[in-house]
Amino acid sequence: MKRLEKFLPLLPVYLFYGLLFLFGRSVEGMWQPAALAAFYAALGQAFNVFLGMTGYVDFGYVAFMALGAYGMALTISNFYTIAWLDGWLILMGLIAAALFSGALSVAVGAIALRLRGAYFAIATVGVNEGFRFLLEGVKLWGGSEGIVISSKLRTAFGTEGASELSTFWADVFVFLIAGLAAFVTLRYMQSRIGYALTALREDEDAAKSMGIYTTKYKLIAFITSSALAGLIGATAWTLKLTYVFPADAFAIHYTVEAIVIVILGGAGTLMGPVVGGVLYAVLKYGLGVTFPGLQLLILAPIILAIIVLFPEGIVGVLKTRVQGTVLQKFIV
Amino acid sequence: MALLQTHGLTKRFGGLLAVDHVDLEIDSGEAVGIVGPNGSGKSTLFNLITGVHYPDEGKVFFDGREITQLAAHERAHLGIGRTFQIPRPFGSLTVRENVAIGAMFGTKEGQRDVEEALQFADEQLKRIGFYERRERRGRELTPTEMKMMEIARALAMRPRLLLLDEAMAGMPPKDIDALVELLKSIKQKEQIAVIAMVEHIMRAVVSFAEKVIVLYQGKKMIEAPPEQALSDPRVVDVYLGRESTE
Numbered sequence: 001m002k003r004l005e006k007f008l009p010l011l012p013v014y015l016f017y018g019l020l021f022l023f024g025r026s027v028e029g030m031w032q033p034a035a036l037a038a039f040y041a042a043l044g045q046a047f048n049v050f051l052g053m054t055g056y057v058d059f060g061y062v063a064f065m066a067l068g069a070y071g072m073a074l075t076i077s078n079f080y081t082i083a084w085l086d087g088w089l090i091l092m093g094l095i096a097a098a099l100f101s102g103a104l105s106v107a108v109g110a111i112a113l114r115l116r117g118a119y120f121a122i123a124t125v126g127v128n129e130g131f132r133f134l135l136e137g138v139k140l141w142g143g144s145e146g147i148v149i150s151s152k153l154r155t156a157f158g159t160e161g162a163s164e165l166s167t168f169w170a171d172v173f174v175f176l177i178a179g180l181a182a183f184v185t186l187r188y189m190q191s192r193i194g195y196a197l198t199a200l201r202e203d204e205d206a207a208k209s210m211g212i213y214t215t216k217y218k219l220i221a222f223i224t225s226s227a228l229a230g231l232i233g234a235t236a237w238t239l240k241l242t243y244v245f246p247a248d249a250f251a252i253h254y255t256v257e258a259i260v261i262v263i264l265g266g267a268g269t270l271m272g273p274v275v276g277g278v279l280y281a282v283l284k285y286g287l288g289v290t291f292p293g294l295q296l297l298i299l300a301p302i303i304l305a306i307i308v309l310f311p312e313g314i315v316g317v318l319k320t321r322v323q324g325t326v327l328q329k330f331i332v
Numbered sequence: 333m334a335l336l337q338t339h340g341l342t343k344r345f346g347g348l349l350a351v352d353h354v355d356l357e358i359d360s361g362e363a364v365g366i367v368g369p370n371g372s373g374k375s376t377l378f379n380l381i382t383g384v385h386y387p388d389e390g391k392v393f394f395d396g397r398e399i400t401q402l403a404a405h406e407r408a409h410l411g412i413g414r415t416f417q418i419p420r421p422f423g424s425l426t427v428r429e430n431v432a433i434g435a436m437f438g439t440k441e442g443q444r445d446v447e448e449a450l451q452f453a454d455e456q457l458k459r460i461g462f463y464e465r466r467e468r469r470g471r472e473l474t475p476t477e478m479k480m481m482e483i484a485r486a487l488a489m490r491p492r493l494l495l496l497d498e499a500m501a502g503m504p505p506k507d508i509d510a511l512v513e514l515l516k517s518i519k520q521k522e523q524i525a526v527i528a529m530v531e532h533i534m535r536a537v538v539s540f541a542e543k544v545i546v547l548y549q550g551k552k553m554i555e556a557p558p559e560q561a562l563s564d565p566r567v568v569d570v571y572l573g574r575e576s577t578e
Contacts, residue, residue, distance in 0.1 A: 192436050192446060199422050199433050202470075206420040209382055211408030211437035211489060 006190060009270050009332045013182045016274055017041075017175055024171075035171035037281035039236045042178035043254070044261035044273030044280075046232060049185055050225035051259065052268035053194065054218050055201035057121045059255055060108075060128035061229060065237070066249035067104050067131075068097035068230025072238040073147040080152040089156060090165075094173075094234055101230025102223055104131075109222040113215060116204070125252070132250035146245035153242060162242075170240035177231045178274075184224060185270055189332060197221055201268070264306055266313025270332050275314050333396055335360045335525050336381065336493055341390035343376050350376040352550035353390065360492065361523035363515070365541035365558065367530050369570055373550040374529045375417060378495055382414050383407045395492070411439045413491030417498045417529075419478035421470030427481050428453050428466040431488045438489025449488075456484050460514060476503050483511070487518065494518075496528040500536050508533060512540045534562055546570070 017038065024034025047061055072093035079089055104127075112123040136144040153162035188194045196217040199207040207214055238244055257280065265276025283302060287295035310317045319331050336358040343351040351373045358364055368374050379385040381392060383404035391400045394410055402410075413434070422430050431453035435444050444452060457463045462480060465473075473481060479499050486494055500508045518524055530537050537544060537558055544561035546553045548570050554561050561567060 190446065195425075195429065195433055195436055195446065198425060202422040202424060203420045205384065205404075206416065206422070207433075208404040209384070209408060209414050210433055210485070211405050211439070211443075212433075213403075213405045 005329065007186070008329045009186055010182060012330050013271055013274055014179060016271075016278070017178060020278065021175055031168075031171070033281070033285050035174065035240075036285060037278045038171065038174050038178055039232070039277075040257070040261055040281045041274045041277030042174050042181060042232050042236075043229070043258050044265060044277040045178055045181035045185060046225055046228035047258040048225075048262050048267065048269075048273045049181070049188065049228065050221045051262050052266075052272070053185075053188065053197040053201065054221050055267075056113075056218065057259065058124045058222075059121045059252070060124035060126070061226075061258055062250060062252060062254040063128040063131050064101040064105060064226040064229035065233030065254065066244075066246070067100040068233035069237040069244045069249050070141055070147070071097035071100035071230060072234035073149055073244045074141065076149045076152055076156070076238075077147055080149075080156040083156075085156075090239070093238075094231060097230040097234035098227040101233070102227040105223045105226030106219070109219045113218045113222065128250055128252065128255070132246050135246050142244075144246060146243060146249075148243045149238065150242035166240050166242055170235050173235035173239065174232065177228065177235065180231075181228050182270060182274070184228070186332070188221075188224075189270065193217060193220055198268070260303060262313075264303060264310075264313060266310075266316030266319070269313065269315040269319055271318075272313050272315035279314075334358060334393075335362075335395060336527075337393040338381070339391045339393075341377070341380055341387050341392065343373075343380055343385060343387050349550050351380060351387070354547075354550075354552050356545070356552075358493070358525050358527060360525055361519055362525045362543065363519055363541050364525070364527045365530055365537035365544045366527060366547060367534070367537060367544055367561070367567075368547035368553075370531060371549075372547040374531075374547055375497065376550075377547065378414065378497055378527075378529060381407075382412055382495060405437075408438060408489060408491075409440045411490070411492035412495065413438065413486035413489045413493070414495040415479065415482040415486055415497055415499055417501075419475060419482055421473065421478050421481060423469065423471030425470055426467050427462065427470065427473070427484075428457065430470050430481055431456055431484045434485040434488030435490075439491060442490030453484075453488060456488050460484050461510075476507055479503065480507075480511070483514075487524075491524060493525045493527070496526065498529055498531060500528075500533045501531065508536050512536050515540055538562065 020034050020037055024031040051057060075093040075096045076089060079085060079092065108127050112120055115123055135141055141147060153165060157165055196212045199210065199212055200214045200217060204214055237249065261276040261280050262273055264280060265274065266272030283299055284295060287298050291298055322328050322331050334357040336356060338354055338356040341351055341354045354377060366374055376385065380387050383402060387400065391398055393399065394412065399407055399410065428450060432449040435442065435449035435452040436446065437443060454463065457466050460480060462484060483499060500511060515526055519526060541558050543555065544558045545555045546561055546567050553566060554564055
């Protein structure tokens with residue numbers, strides 16, 4: 001019982017995703033909006049592991065999604081003719097995606113995580129732009145033309161299978177990755193890793209003098225967060241869109257959106273990025289439908305207002321409110 | 333063999349010689365007061381011992397091992413715990429969690445997993461009479477409470493050497509007495525060496541320390557038993573200025 005109690009905070013998160021999934025499946029024309037909401041929630045959750053738990057801002061975060069997208073695209077491009085692989089091809093792609101972005105995060109983290117605050121943020125912007133120009137400049141991985149996998153997917157899975165993969169399964173994967181991100185976040189929060197990260201976020205020097213090897217824990221959070229981003233890029237981009245273009249994959253606005261989602265929902269909380277992601281998707285999609293062309297102009301003041309009203313994020317404020325009530329066990 | 337030794341420890345900040353060839357020798361379980369007016373190099377000396385700064389010259393030894401180049405967290409693992417002059421609690425965490433972090437990451441032998449550390453924190457907090465406040469957040473405490481919590485947090489690391497940076501400054505006399513009693517009992521039971529850095533609260537130093545080191549302009553001016561050190565004419569000069577000879 002005590003063991004299960006630890007997992008109670010996952011209940012509202014999974015309930016939320018479950019309802020979103022059902023809503024998308026049962027209401028005509030709502031699958032794509034629901035998938036978009038799941039994408040933003042997953043993105044927020046993945047980024048929260050680093051931004052929320054360490055307090056470090058990575059402005060080059062989208063690079064990890066891009067590398068994941070390339071990991072999947074390259075795997076499919078190289079192995080799609082091997083018929084017996086079947087669904088394992090996707091699994092291989094997911095593993096490659098996590099490895100690609102994980103490897104980049106080790107390289108970036110080992111150097112940049114020695115920097116603090118704004119210096120770290122600036123260094124990471126450079127990584128994103130640098131990597132994009134590297135691909136385009138040396139014509140690596142298709143250069144600026146990117147990699148198109150639609151015909152390869154049809155060869156591997158048949159016309160029907162390929163279409164189902166990109167219109168349904170790709171989105172289901174995003175839901176599953178979001179669920180995985182929530183699970184990992186909770187496990188971290190309840191372990192020494194979470195305590196170390198909170199301590200260093202609050203006061204890095206004090207954390208060191210308590211015996212916390214801060215670089216190690218920052219790197220753990222960075223690699224985890226990056227690998228999750230890679231999985232999202234591999235599914236929500238490569239599998240769903242069936243192509244990867246460097247100009248799209250390294251677009252910095254995804255990083256900015258991820259930051260907004262985490263801050264909006266509540267940095268460092270479990271439920272925060274889920275609420276932030278879905279709210280952001282609803283606002284962006286809803287405003288896009290009702291005020292086409294003006295959505296960003298209207299979105300900005302709404303987000304500002306929410307951040308002023310909820311400085312610790314929506315769930316951050318909620319978490320403080322439910323202290324000492326029965327709900328305390330569910331909201332962390 | 334002394335627990336902590338420094339040889340010719342020197343630190344410059346630009347043209348300022350903050351710590352000037354300081355030799356220390358602190359034994360296991362010894363209680364030492366480091367006294368000196370503002371700017372005498374006390375804090376820098378602490379930072380050199382704990383690994384916040386690295387010295388320009390000189391060496392630091394702990395338990396017979398040279399630690400001059402070790403990082404702060406590695407020194408903590410060996411058994412050096414500290415508090416800060418301006419308290420630095422982990423603000424969003426509760427008192428209990430703050431103290432538990434000490435037990436999770438402190439000395440190598442003392443490290444515990446989360447559950448054990450939280451239980452250990454409860455015991456520590458009961459011992460210093462802080463148990464009722466265990467669910468308060470670090471940032472909600474008064475400065476005096478923060479200082480007590482920092483001591484509990486450092487003790488939870490199971491240190492062999494505890495460095496108290498102005499732990500008593502700004503505390504009401506009643507609390508200072510309680511703290512001195514606590515430190516005495518720790519010393520007796522657990523053989524933890526304590527170095528307390530003090531600018532003004534001489535009463536506490538006299539009742540607690542076995543040895544007082546007076547720092548002045550980065551140099552060690554005197555090292556003696558408390559009464560002797562504090563009545564030394566040079567020390568009186570440093571604090572009160574020279575008596576007029578007219």
